[in-house]
Each structure stands twice: as C-alpha cells, then as structure tokens.
Amino acid sequence: MNCPTCSSSLETRSLHSTQNICPNCHQLQANDSPLQIGSFGELNSRPLTIIGCKKKVTNRVSWFDWLILFSDSEVAWIKESQGQWTLFFFENPSEETRSFDPFALNIGDIFSYQGKKFVLKKIHLGQIEFQNGESLLQSQEGDASPVYEAEQALEENSDGSPFILNIEYSNGKEDPPVISRGRNIEFAEIKAQNLRSLDSGSRIQKIICPSCSGKFIVRYKSFSFRAVCNSCFNIIDISSDDHMSLRQFDLKYKFDPVIAIGSTGKILGDVFEVIGCVRLIDQEHADYETTKYLLFSPTKSYRWLNSEHGLWTFSRVVSDLPKPLGIQPVDYRGQKYTYDHASKLKLVFALGEFFWPLQKDEVFENKHFISPPYELSFEQNINDPRIYLGRYLNPDQVTSAFKLVKTLEKPADSVPHEVSPFHHIRKEFLLINIVFVVVCFFIQLRNVQIPATPVHHSRFHFTTDAEDKSQSTEPFELRGGPSALAILLISPSTTKIKFETSLIEIRSKNKFVFPMQINGGQTLVPHIPSGLYLLNFTKSKNEDVMFDVVATYGAKSWSNFFLAVIAMSLPSIFVFVSDQIFEVRRRRIRELKKGQN
Amino acid sequence: MRAHAVKIYFILCIIICGLLAISDYRGFYLFERHFLGLTVIHDN
Numbered sequence: 001m002n003c004p005t006c007s008s009s010l011e012t013r014s015l016h017s018t019q020n021i022c023p024n025c026h027q028l029q030a031n032d033s034p035l036q037i038g039s040f041g042e043l044n045s046r047p048l049t050i051i052g053c054k055k056k057v058t059n060r061v062s063w064f065d066w067l068i069l070f071s072d073s074e075v076a077w078i079k080e081s082q083g084q085w086t087l088f089f090f091e092n093p094s095e096e097t098r099s100f101d102p103f104a105l106n107i108g109d110i111f112s113y114q115g116k117k118f119v120l121k122k123i124h125l126g127q128i129e130f131q132n133g134e135s136l137l138q139s140q141e142g143d144a145s146p147v148y149e150a151e152q153a154l155e156e157n158s159d160g161s162p163f164i165l166n167i168e169y170s171n172g173k174e175d176p177p178v179i180s181r182g183r184n185i186e187f188a189e190i191k192a193q194n195l196r197s198l199d200s201g202s203r204i205q206k207i208i209c210p211s212c213s214g215k216f217i218v219r220y221k222s223f224s225f226r227a228v229c230n231s232c233f234n235i236i237d238i239s240s241d242d243h244m245s246l247r248q249f250d251l252k253y254k255f256d257p258v259i260a261i262g263s264t265g266k267i268l269g270d271v272f273e274v275i276g277c278v279r280l281i282d283q284e285h286a287d288y289e290t291t292k293y294l295l296f297s298p299t300k301s302y303r304w305l306n307s308e309h310g311l312w313t314f315s316r317v318v319s320d321l322p323k324p325l326g327i328q329p330v331d332y333r334g335q336k337y338t339y340d341h342a343s344k345l346k347l348v349f350a351l352g353e354f355f356w357p358l359q360k361d362e363v364f365e366n367k368h369f370i371s372p373p374y375e376l377s378f379e380q381n382i383n384d385p386r387i388y389l390g391r392y393l394n395p396d397q398v399t400s401a402f403k404l405v406k407t408l409e410k411p412a413d414s415v416p417h418e419v420s421p422f423h424h425i426r427k428e429f430l431l432i433n434i435v436f437v438v439v440c441f442f443i444q445l446r447n448v449q450i451p452a453t454p455v456h457h458s459r460f461h462f463t464t465d466a467e468d469k470s471q472s473t474e475p476f477e478l479r480g481g482p483s484a485l486a487i488l489l490i491s492p493s494t495t496k497i498k499f500e501t502s503l504i505e506i507r508s509k510n511k512f513v514f515p516m517q518i519n520g521g522q523t524l525v526p527h528i529p530s531g532l533y534l535l536n537f538t539k540s541k542n543e544d545v546m547f548d549v550v551a552t553y554g555a556k557s558w559s560n561f562f563l564a565v566i567a568m569s570l571p572s573i574f575v576f577v578s579d580q581i582f583e584v585r586r587r588r589i590r591e592l593k594k595g596q597n
Numbered sequence: 598m599r600a601h602a603v604k605i606y607f608i609l610c611i612i613i614c615g616l617l618a619i620s621d622y623r624g625f626y627l628f629e630r631h632f633l634g635l636t637v638i639h640d641n
Contacts, residue, residue: 421598428603436610440617447621484624511638525635526626556621559628564617568610 013051014069017134020052032203032222033064033080034187034195034298037133041192043087047071048190052133055222056126057239060357062223063126067134075136077180078190079166082223082355083301087190088166088182098176102148102167110153117153118165124149126168137170137178145170148177187299209234211245219262219275220296224353228276235350235358247360253349255279258307258406259293261352265402267305267314268391272297274305274402276352280345280364290345294354302355304388305398310411311418312398313375315390324378330369332389337369337376340417372419392417420586422579433572437565444561452486452552461546462539472536475506478553481530486555489518491547496520499537506532518547524557 003010003022012020039050052067063081070076079086096114105111105120112118127144146169152162166180205218207227214231218224218238225239226246233249257277259265264273272295282288293305306313324330327339347362365380373392393401395408411418456476462468478485485503495518503512503525516523516537535549620626 425599425602425606429606432603432607432610436614439614443614443618444621447618482623482625484626484629508639511636513636513638514633523633524626524629525633526630527624554624556624557626557629559626560617560620563627564613567613571606571609 012134013049014067014075014134014136015073016075016136017051018136018138020134021132032220032298035064035066035078035080035192036194036196039192039194039196041190043070043190048076050133050192052131052135054131054135054139055129057129058124058126059239060225061124061355062129062239064222067136078185079182083296083298085185085187085190085299086164086182087185088164088180091179091181093176100167100177100179102150102177105148111150113150113165116163118150118163119153120148120150122149123147139170207236207238207243209236209245210243211248217262218353219273220298220353223296223355224275225356226358227353228350228358230351233349235360237357238353239357249349249360253279255291255349255351257291257293257351258404258408259305259398259402263402265295265398267295267303267393267397267401270297270300272300272303274352276350276354278347278354278358279349281348283344283346283363289348294352304390305393306390307398310395310409312393312395312408313390313417314393315375315377315388317386318376318389324367324369327367330376332371332376335371335374337371337374340368340370340375342367370417372417372423375417390417392419394418418586420579420582422575422582426575426579429572429575433569436568440561440564440568444558448556448558450554450556452555454550455485455553456535456549456551459546459548460537462537462544464542464544469542470536470538472534473549475532475534476551477532478528478530480554482527483554484557485525485528486552487516487523487525487535488550489516489520489547490550491518491545493545494519495543495545497543497545498540500540502536502538503528504534504536505529506534518545522555524555528553 002008006022008022010020010022035050035053037050037053041048048068048070050066051069054065054067056063056065061081063079066078066080068076068078074089076087076089079088100113102111102120107120107123109120110117111120124147125144126147128139128141130141131139148165148167150165150167152164161183164182164184166182167177168180169175169177203219203221205221206215207218208215209229209232211234212229212232214229216227216229216231218227221238225237227236227238228234228249229236233251233253235246235248237244237246259274259277261274261276264271266272274293275296276294278292278294280290280292282290290306290308293307295303295305297303302317304313304315306315318332324339329339330337343364343366345364345366347358347360347364350358367378367380369376369378375388375390375392377388377390379386379388395410398404399408455478456473458473460471462471487501489499498515498517498520501514501516501523503514504510508531512525512528514523514525535551537549539545
C-alpha cells in the first residue's frame with residue numbers, strides 16, 4: 001500500500017502490527033541513533049529488520065524502542081537507552097503473565113517470575129515523544145504508560161549478563177501488561193547495516209541561550225537533559241523545546257579543560273566523543289579540585305574520564321553488583337576490590353551537555369574500592385545510585401587518545417589504582433626463583449655425591465722441646481685440580497692447640513698459609529691447583545701434643561649453593577618488598593595529596 | 598619493561614647456576630676463602 005499523505009510505498013511487514021506510521025512524511029526522526037527504520041542485520045545467524053521506532057521520555061531519561069522483525073516472523077524489540085542496548089523478546093501471554101501484579105511492589109523488592117527471582121529496579125511513566133513505522137499496539141504521540149523494569153537477582157547470575165524484565169501497561173493498568181524478557185547486548189552483536197550517518201552535521205543542533213541569546217551547540221539532543229551555555233554559563237533545560245534557563249555558574253570561575261568539548265578519542269579500542277565536563281571540589285578540602293569529562297558513543301553509551309592531579313580513570317556504569325556493606329572488600333567478576341577511600345564532591349562548574357538533570361552544587365558521595373588497575377565507585381546519590389567500574393589510564397594514554405598537544409600533569413607518586421610496576425613480575429620472579437633453586441639443588445646434590453680422594457694421612461707428635469715447633473708432612477701429589485683440599489687434625493686428647501699451617505707446592509714454592517686447630521673440624525682450602533705439596537705445621541703454644549693429619553682432595557662444600565640461593569633470591573625479594581612498599585604508599589597517598597593542596 | 602626485567606632475571610639465574618656448577622667442580626668456595634684467613638704467597 002502507499003502512504004495516503006506522501007504516496008510513498010508503505011509496507012507492513014509484520015502480521016502482528018496494528019499501526020504503521022510513514023517514516024518518510026513523519027518529521028521527527030531518531031537523529032542521535034545509528035539505527036533507522038529499514039536497518040537490517042542478524043542475531044545468532046537470524047536475519048532481522050528494524051520496522052518501527054518509538055522515542056519515550058520521562059523527566060529523567062529518554063530512550064528508543066526499536067521494533068525488530070526476524071526472518072521467521074518473530075517480533076522482538078531493542079531498547080536503546082543512551083547508548084545502552086537491551087534486546088527484549090515478548091513473553092507469551094499465560095496465566096502467570098495475566099495474573100502478574102507488580103503494583104504492590106516497591107523499588108528494590110524481590111519477586112518470582114517463572115521460577116526466577118527478579119529485583120524491581122525502576123518504575124517510570126514513559127511518554128511517547130514520537131513514533132515511526134510499525135507498532136504492535138495502537139498508540140499516539142503523547143501517550144504515557146507505566147513501565148516496570150526488573151533485573152534478575154544477583155545470586156542467580158554470575159556471568160554479569162542478567163535477564164531483564166520489562167513490564168509495560170500500554171493499555172492502562174486495567175489490562176494485562178505486556179511483559180518482555182531481555183538481556184543487555186553490545187550493538188555489534190546485531191551486525192546492523194543500512195545505518196544512519198551520525199556525522200556531526202546531521203545531529204548537531206544550535207540552541208539559542210534564553211538568558212544571553214548566545215548560540216551554543218548540543219551534540220546529542222535526544223539523550224541530553226541539560227546543557228551549559230558557553231557564553232553566560234547558565235544551565236539550560238534542553239529536555240523540552242522551551243529551553244528554560246536554570247541556575248548560573250560563577251562567571252569568574254576560571255577553567256580551561258585540557259580536552260576540548262567535541263573532540264573525539266579512541267580509548268581502549270573504542271571511539272568516544274567528549275560532550276561535557278564538570279569541575280568538582282572536595283567538600284572537606286575545598287582546594288582539591290577534580291575534573292570529569294563525559295564521553296559518549298552512540299553504540300557504547302556514556303563513559304567518564306576522570307582527571308585528578310595526574311590520575312586518569314576511564315569509567316562506565318555497571319549494574320550487576322550489590323551495594324557494599326561498609327568497607328568490606330567487594331567481589332566483582334572474580335576480582336577482589338578492597339576499600340580505598342570515600343569522597344564527597346560538589347559540582348561547581350560544568351561545560352557541554354549532560355544526560356541527567358545536572359544541578360549546580362550537586363553533591364556526589366562515593367565509596368571507592370580498588371583492585372589495580374580497576375576501581376569500583378559506589379555513588380550514594382539518593383535519586384539515582386550508580387556503580388562505576390573504572391580503569392586507570394596513565395597521562396600518556398590520554399594524550400595519545402585525544403592527540404593532545406599540551407603535556408598532561410604526571411602523577412607525583414604512586415596513584416590509588418595504578419598497578420604497581422612490580423605487581424605482575426612478582427609472580428614470575430617467584431616462579432623463576434623456585435625453579436632455579438630446585439635446579440641448583442640438583443646440581444649441588446650431584447656434585448657432593450662425587451667422593452673426595454684421600455691424598456694424605458700421617459701422625460705428628462710435637463714435644464715441649466722449644467726446638468720442636470714446626471714439622472712437615474711427606475710430599476703428596478694432588479691431581480686433576482684445581483680443587484678444594486679438606487684437612488682434618490684429629491687428636492684423642494681434648495686439646496684445642498692452634499697451628500699456623502702452610503700448604504707448600506714444592507716445585508713452584510707457592511704457599512697457602514692459614515690457621516688450623518686440633519679437633520677444630522675440617523678446614524677446606526679452596527681452589528688448590530694440581531701439584532706436589534707438603535703441609536707444614538707451626539704450633540702457637542709450647543705443649544706436648546699428638547694428632548693425625550687427614551687430607552682429601554676434591555672436597556665439596558654447600559656454601560656456594562647457599563650463596564647462589566641468596567644471590568638468586570635477592571632480586572625476587574627486592575621485587576616483593578618494592579611491591580609491598582608501593583601498596584603501603586598507595587594507601588596513604590591520597591590523604592597526603594589532599595593535605596598538600 | 599616487564600618482559601625485559603623477567604628476561605634479565607632469568608639470564609641471571611642461569612649464570613648463577615652455571616657459576617655454581619663450575620665453582621663446585623673447581624673447588625672454588627668464596628665463603629671459605631673469605632673466612633679461612635687464607636694467605637697466598639707466590640714464591641716466584
């Protein structure tokens with residue numbers, strides 16, 4: 001059939017559709033979305049086509065509902081909420097869906113639906129701002145219907161992709177609701193083609209400030225609720241067409257963002273556009289200021305890039321987490337996050353546009369937990385509590401992402417969720433250390449098993465005669481050297497008399513002089529070359545003594561093994577200690593920095 | 598940097614193992630040499 005207004009071809013593709021609004025002659029379009037009616041793609045090898053669109057708004061959020069038709073005639077829908085994508089399938093009406101009554105529920109309540117536990121997350125009145133294409137239910141622009149959003153209880157999902165229930169009373173609360181069950185998806189999952197061009201020319205809107213009549217730019221008007229006039233710094237409500245002027249920021253406030261609003265950058269593989277930035281001051285340390293850049297990608301949603309005196313954190317909102325109890329460590333996707341600090345920041349200045357009703361002097365209370373290089377921040381905002389998962393970026397990463405000319409401030413010291421430079425090598429060093437200690441042990445074991453060769457055994461008798469002070473052994477041959485010579489002086493008496501001992505190589509007359517003691521244990525003389533030797537003993541005390549001299553060549557000692565173990569362990573110990581020092585400094589550094597400011 | 602540090606440490610450990618094997622074989626014991634109070638007199 002053809003459109004009665006513009007006469008263009010108007011095909012109704014789904015048998016379930018009850019109305020079809022011609023997208024050609026309808027003026028309002030989803031300008032900020034990459035999707036459009038006629039976009040097609042596939043999900044798990046099932047071809048799909050976009051056949052309808054509704055933009056819905058509440059006083060806090062706006063989103064698009066995209067009706068999709070699979071090639072096997074199944075109809076589903078995708079909720080595009082500020083760059084977050086959720087794919088929903090309609091639940092077949094059953095006794096349970098008909099009798100399902102969420103009206104008694106409050107936000108946070110847990111209820112059972114088809115054997116699964118869900119938590120009621122949001123209740124809002126979604127008003128249709130505009131609609132295009134096919135629709136399953138008859139509706140008009142301006143219609144509002146209560147929507148209940150619930151998420152599968154955390155204890156039932158561990159993979160971070162919980163089921164989401166959308167319960168919508170499109171025909172008023174008297175009729176059974178339309179229940180859809182879905183999950184969050186990445187935009188890339190639907191492999192969409194025939195997309196709308198999102199170049200800035202088609203979506204950027206110039207708005208005239210109601211206060212100063214200056215013009216300023218809004219980049220994603222469909223999703224933004226507030227914008228700040230860059231001439232008079234008034235906060236403008238852009239959620240409606242009235243463009244009301246709200247509070248004004250201090251005109252004297254000096255702030256020049258290092259990353260310009262409107263610039264794009266590729267961070268951790270995804271491209272984002274800077275659409276706003278806010279300046280916050282610490283409520284306890286008024287001089288301690290931080291900057292947060294709001295980034296947006298139509299397919300990846302919002303991200304925050306926080307700058308805090310050389311510390312950069314790239315964060316996004318996550319939903320699959322419980323609120324922490326006090327300062328207990330938090331487990332999130334197999335990582336243990338330990339409590340780091342709490343912050344109370346007041347918004348004092350802003351530039352650009354924002355997806356929430358931004359207010360001057362708005363206070364953000366956060367609890368921060370870290371597992372370097374990641375950080376979890378639990379925002380305590382009463383209206384809209386959010387949990388952010390952040391990742392530390394070093395200033396060079398930010399500079400290269402946005403191709404900045406200006407050199408960014410470097411962190412003065414170890415920063416709260418920077419990974420210690422010793423953290424990763426710690427495990428590798430320990431492993432190498434253990435392996436080589438074992439290797440050394442086996443080398444040593446093999447060495448000590450080779451028996452030493454007996455080279456000399458004789459008996460000496462020193463009398464009290466003053467002239468009988470020095471005696472020598474018969475010459476003995478040492479072969480296969482150099483090696484260590486072990487000498488033992490054994491006497492049946494308990495005397496501890498000392499001798500100056502000389503090991504003399506007869507041919508070269510080289511002498512090795514060292515002290516020895518009777519019954520003083522084995523003396524190991526290291527590194528003695530081959531040759532013909534004799535031992536000379538000169539007693540230190542005039543005493544009558546008889547003792548045996550036993551010498552073995554090729555003797556072994558464990559001392560080098562222990563020295564080797566110490567030498568190998570020193571770098572490992574250094575890495576471990578440095579890592580610990582880094583962690584101790586990390587805990588103190590933020591407070592120290594605040595003190596300095 | 599991290600890979601370099603690990604590589605250097607690995608090589609250092611190999612060298613230490615080699616030194617241990619050679620010094621044991623040649624009877625060169627640093628500890629004993631130091632604490633024995635050994636004096637070497639070359640006559641030539």
